[in-house]
Amino acid sequence: MTSKIEERVERRVEELRAGTLTEASLRRIAEPIMQDILYLQASSTSPTSEVVGMRIIEGGEISDGPHDPEDWPYQTVLEAIRDGWRVIKFPEMALMLDDSRTFGLGFEFILEKVG
Numbered sequence: 001m002t003s004k005i006e007e008r009v010e011r012r013v014e015e016l017r018a019g020t021l022t023e024a025s026l027r028r029i030a031e032p033i034m035q036d037i038l039y040l041q042a043s044s045t046s047p048t049s050e051v052v053g054m055r056i057i058e059g060g061e062i063s064d065g066p067h068d069p070e071d072w073p074y075q076t077v078l079e080a081i082r083d084g085w086r087v088i089k090f091p092e093m094a095l096m097l098d099d100s101r102t103f104g105l106g107f108e109f110i111l112e113k114v115g
Helices: 004-018 021-031 077-082 094-099
Strands: 035-042 049-059 061-063 086-090 108-115
Touching: 004 021, 035 077, 061 094, 077 086
Parallel strands: none
Antiparallel strands: 035 049, 035 108, 049 061, 086 108
8 A cells, every 4th residue: 555655655666767856736735634534433452343333434434334334434443444544443342341431432443544
């Protein structure tokens, strides 16, 4: 998987080789890169377990995804990982110890994609 930074650098290298590289174009490499966040609630702590809830922030827009869970982009956390999402937070195992004080839906994985 090629990162957005690598893609930007490659474009500038192509411009350099073609003799079209400008200072402004070169400075675009350092422009902020948008971070997308994916919250997946799974039925267990395993990345292969079924996703039971989701929320996604892409391009600064928040969505709970399609209404029908069968239409969600990922049915497991592993599918999201295979699509380039990186896990930045695994489920809190301590929350499993006391059901009376546990709030939330499933076991939450938080993933990011920088684009």
